[in-house]
Amino acid sequence: xxxxxxxxxxxxxxxxxxxxxxxxxxxxxxxxxxTPPSVMAAVQQADIRVLEYSPSGGHDxxxxxxxxxxxxxxxxxxxxxxxxxxxxxEAILFALLSCLNPGDxxxxxxxFYGAYPSFAVAAGVRIVPVTSHIGQDYALPPVAEMERAxxxxxxxxxxxxxxxxxxxxxxxxxxxxxxxLCLRHDLFLLSDExxxxxxxxxxxxxxxxxxxxDQHVVLIDTISKRYSACGAxxxxxxxxxxxxxxxxxxxxxxxVSPPALAQLLGExxxxxxxxxxxxxxxxxxxxxxxxxxxxxxxPGVVCPVPSGAFYVMAQLPVDDTAVFxxxxxxxxxxxxxxxxxxxxxxFYATPGxxxxxxxxxxxxxxxxxxxxxxxxxxxxxEYPGRQVAIQPAAAAAHAGS
Numbered sequence: 001x002x003x004x005x006x007x008x009x010x011x012x013x014x015x016x017x018x019x020x021x022x023x024x025x026x027x028x029x030x031x032x033x034x035t036p037p038s039v040m041a042a043v044q045q046a047d048i049r050v051l052e053y054s055p056s057g058g059h060d061x062x063x064x065x066x067x068x069x070x071x072x073x074x075x076x077x078x079x080x081x082x083x084x085x086x087x088x089x090e091a092i093l094f095a096l097l098s099c100l101n102p103g104d105x106x107x108x109x110x111x112f113y114g115a116y117p118s119f120a121v122a123a124g125v126r127i128v129p130v131t132s133h134i135g136q137d138y139a140l141p142p143v144a145e146m147e148r149a150x151x152x153x154x155x156x157x158x159x160x161x162x163x164x165x166x167x168x169x170x171x172x173x174x175x176x177x178x179x180x181l182c183l184r185h186d187l188f189l190l191s192d193e194x195x196x197x198x199x200x201x202x203x204x205x206x207x208x209x210x211x212x213x214d215q216h217v218v219l220i221d222t223i224s225k226r227y228s229a230c231g232a233x234x235x236x237x238x239x240x241x242x243x244x245x246x247x248x249x250x251x252x253x254x255x256v257s258p259p260a261l262a263q264l265l266g267e268x269x270x271x272x273x274x275x276x277x278x279x280x281x282x283x284x285x286x287x288x289x290x291x292x293x294x295x296x297x298x299p300g301v302v303c304p305v306p307s308g309a310f311y312v313m314a315q316l317p318v319d320d321t322a323v324f325x326x327x328x329x330x331x332x333x334x335x336x337x338x339x340x341x342x343x344x345x346x347f348y349a350t351p352g353x354x355x356x357x358x359x360x361x362x363x364x365x366x367x368x369x370x371x372x373x374x375x376x377x378x379x380x381x382e383y384p385g386r387q388v389a390i391q392p393a394a395a396a397a398h399a400g401s
Contacts, residue, residue, distance in 0.1 A: 113164045199308040221235055
């Protein structure tokens with residue numbers, strides 16, 4: 001079981017804090033935006049005498065309201081298509097357990113969400129990576145490369161759209177190519193859409209919008225990022241495939257019940273107007289622009305402009321971002337401050353990739369982001385392992401752009 005790439009260095013951050021250092025956490029997607037008060041009130045004001053199990057698939061009232069949320073997005077979803085899970089994490093695990101047997105393979109464009117390898121280990125399945133490159137802004141790898149990766153053990157393709165960690169938003173044309181590939185080879189398409197609301201150039205396309213793919217799509221969802229409610233641990237697995245839904249329910253029965261209090265919170269969230277996201281989205285967009293501008297002003301840093309989610313993948317002029325990230329916490333401080341980043345090697349399955357890349361989350365306000373970027377700029381100037389030249393792997397990516 002691998003360490004989490006965004007939590008692995010936590011002991012070093014904790015030690016730095018004990019020494020009195022202020023640590024700016026850009027390593028993990030924990031927003032500082034307030035959870036909507038009306039959503040919190042649904043739990044705080046609940047008159048509950050016995051906190052009972054909920055049905056294994058989730059309360060019908062929440063499934064109905066969540067289906068209504070999808071319908072308002074133009075998606076053909078009913079309550080019967082929805083299985084409530086303990087966060088998006090459990091939805092990912094249930095999807096892998098339901099669609100693949102031990103020893104089967106899932107194709108995933110890399111870099112990918114850093115917890116996918118852990119879920120693959122838990123499910124006994126193998127990740128087959130197909131690499132996207134910083135020189136192409138981490139666009140979907142050529143579908144021909146994905147097709148060449150298919151073997152008799154391949155059962156699914158897993159995408160995250162908008163993408164974590166790159167912030168790339170897949171176009172309809174790219175998704176339709178993936179759809180056609182899944183239909184040609186009878187593969188499931190697992191679509192992690194946790195950041196749906198945060199697509200800055202155009203609305204993100206859901207896999208459930210792809211014509212002719214109903215029986216192949218498993219939508220993985222969560223309220224964590226949408227409503228800044230990460231601690232609620234409330235997600236959903238959505239599929240029109242009834243046989244697959246039945247298998248997933250068996251795994252849901254194994255853990256008995258999804259979080260009951262969180263479902264009250266989730267029901268209240270579905271009542272928020274669509275306009276709720278306008279302010280949140282504008283705030284993230286402002287933070288993105290600030291972070292990208294500051295990163296691009298640092299000599300040697302390469303940073304595409306993400307079009308969704310709230311992460312930036314940047315190439316840093318260092319020998320190894322894992323070593324650099326630990327050095328930031330152990331040895332560096334500027335005016336009593338430092339920052340925590342996520343080294344990118346943990347977002348790749350291909351050995352050796354990501355050693356000069358890091359993911360930074362723009363989940364902190366502008367003042368904190370500015371302080372963190374000042375720390376990063378000073379740190380890169382002082383770091384003994386600084387390298388100005390782009391390394392061969394990155395240079396090859398640029399050459400292909």
